Amino acid sequence: PAKLKSRIPRWNIRASEMSKRTLNPIRAIVDGMKIQPNPNKQMIALSIGDPTVFGNLPTDDEVLIAMTEAITSQKFNGYAPSIGYQSSREAVANFYSCPEALLEAKDVILTSGCSQAIELSIGVLCNPGQNILVPCPGFSLYKTLAVSMGIEVKLYNLLPEKSWEVDLKHLESLIDDKTACIIVNNPSNPCGSVFSKSHIQKILAVASRHCVPILADEIYGDMVFPGCTFHAMAPLSADVPILSCGGLAKRWLVPGWRLGWILIHDRSNAFGSEIREGLVKLTQRILGPCTVVQGALESILNKTSQEFYDSTISFLKSNSDICYNALSTVPGLTPIKPSGAMYIMVGIDMERFPEFKNDVEFTERLVTEQSVFCLPATPFEYPDYFRIVVTVPEEMMVEACNRIREFCEQHYDQQIPDLQDLECDK
Amino acid sequence: PAKLKSRIPRWNIRASEMSKRTLNPIRAIVDGMKIQPNPNKQMIALSIGDPTVFGNLPTDDEVLIAMTEAITSQKFNGYAPSIGYQSSREAVANFYSCPEALLEAKDVILTSGCSQAIELSIGVLCNPGQNILVPCPGFSLYKTLAVSMGIEVKLYNLLPEKSWEVDLKHLESLIDDKTACIIVNNPSNPCGSVFSKSHIQKILAVASRHCVPILADEIYGDMVFPGCTFHAMAPLSADVPILSCGGLAKRWLVPGWRLGWILIHDRSNAFGSEIREGLVKLTQRILGPCTVVQGALESILNKTSQEFYDSTISFLKSNSDICYNALSTVPGLTPIKPSGAMYIMVGIDMERFPEFKNDVEFTERLVTEQSVFCLPATPFEYPDYFRIVVTVPEEMMVEACNRIREFCEQHYDQQIPDLQDLECDK
Ligand SMILES: Cc1ncc(COP(=O)(O)O)c(C=O)c1O
Numbered sequence: 001p002a003k004l005k006s007r008i009p010r011w012n013i014r015a016s017e018m019s020k021r022t023l024n025p026i027r028a029i030v031d032g033m034k035i036q037p038n039p040n041k042q043m044i045a046l047s048i049g050d051p052t053v054f055g056n057l058p059t060d061d062e063v064l065i066a067m068t069e070a071i072t073s074q075k076f077n078g079y080a081p082s083i084g085y086q087s088s089r090e091a092v093a094n095f096y097s098c099p100e101a102l103l104e105a106k107d108v109i110l111t112s113g114c115s116q117a118i119e120l121s122i123g124v125l126c127n128p129g130q131n132i133l134v135p136c137p138g139f140s141l142y143k144t145l146a147v148s149m150g151i152e153v154k155l156y157n158l159l160p161e162k163s164w165e166v167d168l169k170h171l172e173s174l175i176d177d178k179t180a181c182i183i184v185n186n187p188s189n190p191c192g193s194v195f196s197k198s199h200i201q202k203i204l205a206v207a208s209r210h211c212v213p214i215l216a217d218e219i220y221g222d223m224v225f226p227g228c229t230f231h232a233m234a235p236l237s238a239d240v241p242i243l244s245c246g247g248l249a250k251r252w253l254v255p256g257w258r259l260g261w262i263l264i265h266d267r268s269n270a271f272g273s274e275i276r277e278g279l280v281k282l283t284q285r286i287l288g289p290c291t292v293v294q295g296a297l298e299s300i301l302n303k304t305s306q307e308f309y310d311s312t313i314s315f316l317k318s319n320s321d322i323c324y325n326a327l328s329t330v331p332g333l334t335p336i337k338p339s340g341a342m343y344i345m346v347g348i349d350m351e352r353f354p355e356f357k358n359d360v361e362f363t364e365r366l367v368t369e370q371s372v373f374c375l376p377a378t379p380f381e382y383p384d385y386f387r388i389v390v391t392v393p394e395e396m397m398v399e400a401c402n403r404i405r406e407f408c409e410q411h412y413d414q415q416i417p418d419l420q421d422l423e424c425d426k
Numbered sequence: 427p428a429k430l431k432s433r434i435p436r437w438n439i440r441a442s443e444m445s446k447r448t449l450n451p452i453r454a455i456v457d458g459m460k461i462q463p464n465p466n467k468q469m470i471a472l473s474i475g476d477p478t479v480f481g482n483l484p485t486d487d488e489v490l491i492a493m494t495e496a497i498t499s500q501k502f503n504g505y506a507p508s509i510g511y512q513s514s515r516e517a518v519a520n521f522y523s524c525p526e527a528l529l530e531a532k533d534v535i536l537t538s539g540c541s542q543a544i545e546l547s548i549g550v551l552c553n554p555g556q557n558i559l560v561p562c563p564g565f566s567l568y569k570t571l572a573v574s575m576g577i578e579v580k581l582y583n584l585l586p587e588k589s590w591e592v593d594l595k596h597l598e599s600l601i602d603d604k605t606a607c608i609i610v611n612n613p614s615n616p617c618g619s620v621f622s623k624s625h626i627q628k629i630l631a632v633a634s635r636h637c638v639p640i641l642a643d644e645i646y647g648d649m650v651f652p653g654c655t656f657h658a659m660a661p662l663s664a665d666v667p668i669l670s671c672g673g674l675a676k677r678w679l680v681p682g683w684r685l686g687w688i689l690i691h692d693r694s695n696a697f698g699s700e701i702r703e704g705l706v707k708l709t710q711r712i713l714g715p716c717t718v719v720q721g722a723l724e725s726i727l728n729k730t731s732q733e734f735y736d737s738t739i740s741f742l743k744s745n746s747d748i749c750y751n752a753l754s755t756v757p758g759l760t761p762i763k764p765s766g767a768m769y770i771m772v773g774i775d776m777e778r779f780p781e782f783k784n785d786v787e788f789t790e791r792l793v794t795e796q797s798v799f800c801l802p803a804t805p806f807e808y809p810d811y812f813r814i815v816v817t818v819p820e821e822m823m824v825e826a827c828n829r830i831r832e833f834c835e836q837h838y839d840q841q842i843p844d845l846q847d848l849e850c851d852k
Pocket residue numbers: 049112113114115116139185188189217219246247248249255258259260712713
């Protein structure tokens with residue numbers, strides 16, 4: 001020890017294990033890509049899940065008015081309770097309450113975006129060493145958060161041939177004694193899929209049989225195309241306790257404002273006071289979302305016009321149709337028809353594109369040659385697909401699809417014997 | 427195992443250990459107090475560290491204008507980078523850069539309040555099993571966060587008789603191989619103290635000798651009374667790497683807006699890229715503070731009038747003098763004169779108040795009898811003191827002090843032999 005004491009200390013500052021474990025796969029993959037557009041073609045980014053970047057999808061005027069009023073009132077400068085103002089929580093409760101899943105202010109916790117809603121929900125439900133079930137393909141934040149907390153992630157499959165329904169057998173087979181929750185994301189990022197009522201009931205039946213609570217990521221709730229209906233999970237179950245996460249980001253087109261919520265749908269007191277209190281404690285770490293947005297929330301929810309919602313949806317539907325129809329006839333690509341949210345997943349028949357090792361190389365070259373950037377689906381744990389965001393202006397959507405066609409036609413390999421021939425060879 | 431399989435599962439949802447470990451001592455103690463005011467006297471709350479609650483301290487008009495402009499511009503609805511807009515980070519860097527501690531945008535990370543700045547700083551610097559050194563008395567969030575992350579907290583003493591300077595010997599004695607950082611809070615909550623330049627240099631010398639980085643909580647930076655100077659830590663050290671945490675909450679009087687920052691002051695690359703990258707990763711969990719406030723930040727920092735800052739300070743100074751002078755002559759109380767922030771700590775000579783077991787009972791009865799609520803200092807790990815917030819309107823401050831005097835005069839026990847007599851008895 002004398003020796004130890006006499007050693008001259010040196011700076012030896014290391015980043016914590018937790019920070020090192022906080023891995024964002026989108027960044028990890030995109031930052032490693034060579035994104036060098038073709039200088040002769042203007043870049044079209046179909047990669048960013050932010051509907052506001054092109055300015056073609058402004059939020060509703062009522063939303064802006066509500067915010068301006070909240071500021072000039074000067075009533076929302078001070079601290080709110082860490083779970084949010086009572087009146088704002090009540091506004092959310094009233095907005096989402098329905099006879100089969102009643103909500104009061106006490107069932108609502110306001111958070112800094114849906115991201116924090118998910119962080120707190122995982123944080124309260126799971127201990128290190130437990131596991132959570134996460135959709136594949138799926139939004140990468142679930143894994144990022146869980147792994148950083150020492151929670152194991154098990155991926156359950158979605159089935160592209162069934163419009164991305166859950167492989168229920170697979171889901172059920174993954175549940176064990178250490179399963180702390182099932183995350184269900186509907187409508188889905190990256191799939192743009194929307195589950196039917198009966199499919200949701202089947203997912204709930206699995207959760208019910210094994211007594212596993214559900215974290216429902218419903219940030220794209222109500223963002224479904226005409227003819228399709230969005231069913232929230234909670235009203236469809238009488239016994240499965242559900243934390244439903246949502247927020248203003250997508251439907252109200254203000255993702256930067258960081259206003260999210262957790263709706264606590266308890267059933268037979270399965271969450272009990274413990275989960276509620278645990279959530280309250282977790283909110284006290286950083287003290288809730290911006291009070292100005294909280295102050296505007298009641299007006300935002302109650303005054304935004306139906307016309308605004310409808311026109312957003314009809315734009316997304318129209319763009320999505322343009323994209324789906326165009327890519328359906330491109331050799332080597334298989335787009336999966338979406339019903340909501342703002343994404344399309346497109347399968348790549350990699351055998352037909354022998355020049356490229358995988359979806360990452362495929363999308364990389366699409367940038368180099370055509371200046372069109374689509375996100376490879378590897379960060380969603382789904383190689384050989386890419387994701388298109390359909391919020392870009394229509395002309396860009398059309399132009400991008402044309403360029404994708406040109407790219408695929410140039411690289412599609414006709415020579416490859418098709419599968420049947422291959423099998424005969426054996 | 428067959429037996430296990432056949433057991434019928436039951437709901438058994440427990441809140442995570444981490445959520446249970448997230449203990450907020452202020453809530454734990456205040457929620458357990460009987461806060462029943464005297465129905466004949468109007469309640470005066472001197473307990474809440476929110477300068478906006480009484481409406482007497484509005485923010486500057488320029489701040490409101492900046493916010494309104496940020497909203498109407500519609501440029502700040504989308505996602506910002508998770509560490510904040512480049513231009514907003516640059517504005518903070520320019521505002522705080524000085525020749526001895528240069529800052530560029532790359533050295534600034536925007537966060538959801540100073541609370542998240544502290545959460546991320548502890549989160550990146552410390553691993554479970556390590557320890558951090560925290561001032562006593564001190565702001566309770568440090569311990570709340572550290573304990574939730576499995577990090578040990580060691581309290582270093584501040585000395586009331588030396589205007590709450592650090593007991594440097596004690597500080598140094600606590601450092602061991604597992605010490606990941608020293609938290610220094612200047613100006614201080616709950617003390618209202620402001621360290622001199624030479625005292626800060628001595629703290630830095632301790633950190634330097636042992637190569638321990640500093641987390642400087644400077645949320646009350648520049649909020650010091652006329653005649654006193656605020657010295658940020660970073661410009662005073664050439665070798666100790668410092669994460670300085672701050673935000674808009676206190677100086678700009680908008681705590682609800684949740685805009686904070688971390689200023690990364692590296693020295694000789696001791697933090698290196700690892701700490702920077704770790705911080706970036708941690709911000710990706712919930713994606714930064716509200717973009718509207720970020721969009722307004724440059725104007726808030728550059729356009730707020732000097733007059734506004736000065737008038738806030740002169741109000742705080744005047745109220746603080748009223749309170750200090752009044753309580754100095756109250757039997758059994760020893761207020762410690764503050765030099766900044768918005769608090770005064772008041773010692774209670776408990777021997778003189780034998781009716782009350784401790785500071786919690788003392789302040790509880792002060793509510794019951796006089797409808798004046800001061801925060802007992804037990805949540806700051808400092809029993810036998812209470813904390814007064816000096817942001818209330820002047821008449822309330824005066825009235826509250828009168829009532830405290832009346833209360834103390836009623837309960838002060840003249841009979842108790844003083845310490846000298848007691849010692850003679852032995
Ligand atoms: C499925 C899903 N959940 C949650 C989020 C995060 O939402 P927020 O921006 O409100 O944090 C996103 C954002 O893209 C998402 O796609």
